[in-house]
Amino acid sequence: MFNAIFDMLSYPFMQRALAVGILVSLCAALLGVSLVLRRYSMIGDGLSHVGFGALAIAAVANLAPLKVAIPVVVIAAFFLLRLSEDSRLKGDSAIAVISTSALAFGVLILSVGGGVNTDVYNYMFGSIYAMSEDDVVLSLSLSFIVLVLFILFYNRIFSVTFDETFARAGGIRVNAYTMLTAVLTAITIVLGMRMMGAMLISALIIFPALTAMRVFKTFRAVTIAAALIAIVSFAVGITLSYLFDAPGGATVVLVNLGAMLLFSCIGAIGKRK
Amino acid sequence: MAQIQCTDLSFTYDGVTVAEGINFTLKKGDYLCIVGENGSGKSTLVRGLLGLKAPAAGTITFGDGLFARGIGYLPQQTHLQKDFPASVREVVLSGCIGRFGNGLFYTKKEKQLAAYHMEKMGISDLAGRCYRELSGGQQQRVRLARALCATGELLLLDEPTAGLDPIVSRELYAMIEHLNKTEGITVVMVSHDTGAPFYAASHVLHLKHSQLFFGTREDYLASEAGKSFLGGLSDV
Numbered sequence: 001m002f003n004a005i006f007d008m009l010s011y012p013f014m015q016r017a018l019a020v021g022i023l024v025s026l027c028a029a030l031l032g033v034s035l036v037l038r039r040y041s042m043i044g045d046g047l048s049h050v051g052f053g054a055l056a057i058a059a060v061a062n063l064a065p066l067k068v069a070i071p072v073v074v075i076a077a078f079f080l081l082r083l084s085e086d087s088r089l090k091g092d093s094a095i096a097v098i099s100t101s102a103l104a105f106g107v108l109i110l111s112v113g114g115g116v117n118t119d120v121y122n123y124m125f126g127s128i129y130a131m132s133e134d135d136v137v138l139s140l141s142l143s144f145i146v147l148v149l150f151i152l153f154y155n156r157i158f159s160v161t162f163d164e165t166f167a168r169a170g171g172i173r174v175n176a177y178t179m180l181t182a183v184l185t186a187i188t189i190v191l192g193m194r195m196m197g198a199m200l201i202s203a204l205i206i207f208p209a210l211t212a213m214r215v216f217k218t219f220r221a222v223t224i225a226a227a228l229i230a231i232v233s234f235a236v237g238i239t240l241s242y243l244f245d246a247p248g249g250a251t252v253v254l255v256n257l258g259a260m261l262l263f264s265c266i267g268a269i270g271k272r273k
Numbered sequence: 274m275a276q277i278q279c280t281d282l283s284f285t286y287d288g289v290t291v292a293e294g295i296n297f298t299l300k301k302g303d304y305l306c307i308v309g310e311n312g313s314g315k316s317t318l319v320r321g322l323l324g325l326k327a328p329a330a331g332t333i334t335f336g337d338g339l340f341a342r343g344i345g346y347l348p349q350q351t352h353l354q355k356d357f358p359a360s361v362r363e364v365v366l367s368g369c370i371g372r373f374g375n376g377l378f379y380t381k382k383e384k385q386l387a388a389y390h391m392e393k394m395g396i397s398d399l400a401g402r403c404y405r406e407l408s409g410g411q412q413q414r415v416r417l418a419r420a421l422c423a424t425g426e427l428l429l430l431d432e433p434t435a436g437l438d439p440i441v442s443r444e445l446y447a448m449i450e451h452l453n454k455t456e457g458i459t460v461v462m463v464s465h466d467t468g469a470p471f472y473a474a475s476h477v478l479h480l481k482h483s484q485l486f487f488g489t490r491e492d493y494l495a496s497e498a499g500k501s502f503l504g505g506l507s508d509v
Contacts, residue, residue, distance in 0.1 A: 212358075
């Protein structure tokens with residue numbers, strides 16, 4: 001088995017997939033802690049579907065995928081947050097409207113533009129062959145930015161996440177932090193979605209935070225644990241998918257689910273003592 | 274010198290006036306109880322005092338060492354906090370967030386301040402415990418300690434006993450009264466409770482879109498507004 005793993009690491013496409021995947025998982029997990037606790041988890045799902053629509057346009061128009069998808073998804077992030085904050089519209093149904101429309105739009109464009117079914121499949125469920133050198137560079141810079149911002153603003157992020165009103169009263173610009181989180185989330189999703197798939201990428205945001213919360217009870221511990229769980233789950237998932245020739249994105253999500261079940265058990269046992 | 278002076282204050286939402294004609298003055302060490310029915314403009318006034326809602330007309334003037342950021346605010350519990358993974362220490366320390374300015378991390382002084390207020394609220398032994406696992410009364414003391422980290426001057430409490438049982442509520446009121454009497458912290462409290470806070474309050478502000486009454490508690494109990502609001506309770 002170790003030989004097979006060494007084998008795997010010798011392929012450049014696997015090296016890229018691992019590098020991008022680990023970095024994207026790390027960013028998604030850090031952003032996810034705040035998003036999940038503020039009940040914004042569905043935004044990740046909405047954004048990935050919008051990303052799918054944008055990738056479809058890029059594919060048909062023969063443009064560079066990221067150059068189209070990143071601005072489109074960032075703009076969508078602004079909109080989704082506005083919708084969630086507007087009490088007159090129900091946030092969750094608004095997200096559902098936008099995400100299903102974007103998905104339908106993407107499928108239609110792809111089928112009109114040449115009926116490439118493999119493209120649809122790859123965008124929806126991901127492909128580990130999709131990562132280029134550029135993606136590696138971009139994920140490196142993104143994760144560096146996310147990490148630095150997260151550490152610098154850690155105390156403010158906690159304050160905003162725990163109690164928005166109190167943070168506002170203390171002079172924290174809550175909306176600016178929410179926007180920043182949304183923009184970074186949008187970029188993370190676009191980077192990861194061609195590998196993980198539009199239908200599956202939001203798992204990277206939601207699972208690690210939920211898993212960590214089963215066992216850990218302070219914000220700091222949850223944050224650190226979520227980051228580690230995300231990295232380990234991705235590495236294990238992608239290795240399993242290589243060894244058993246299984247689809248990468250789906251395997252990673254199921255490993256994340258396994259980790260959540262495991263942590264739920266540990267949490268339940270810990271509580272009984 | 275007045276700590277807070279509100280003059281001809283009014284607030285509007287989308288052009289609709291929700292509260293108007295608010296005039297009151299508080300000195301250091303006063304204990305103001307803000308009463309009124311739901312939707313009478315109490316929460317809007319609170320937002321106004323915190324600087325989160327700009328008045329449509331009139332002025333709020335702070336004096337005697339107080340400024341809007343130096344208000345210790347105790348907002349109502351949000352449903353998010355019920356299953357939030359955070360230690361008591363993390364929550365209390367976050368009360369220092371308004372002291373940051375451009376800083377990024379808590380200093381030793383701020384950590385000592387948090388420890389001092391946890392001690393005062395009798396929750397030092399809970400410092401490492403998870404906030405969501407505490408009882409309602411303990412959680413409220415944690416949030417009170419957090420508010421104290423933000424202020425040495427004025428506590429602004431928005432229905433602090435909502436959802437608490439009567440015994441725990443009484444303890445919390447006693448704690449607030451103690452802070453008011455012994456440390457001279459000014460207290461502004463929005464409350465539906467016509468019992469305990471009334472005995473501690475020095476002043477009452479009664480809102481019903483406009484200001485029905487402002488004055489001392491004794492005068493309020495004798496006034497028309499006071500009699501109708503409290504019903505038969507005033508002579509209990």
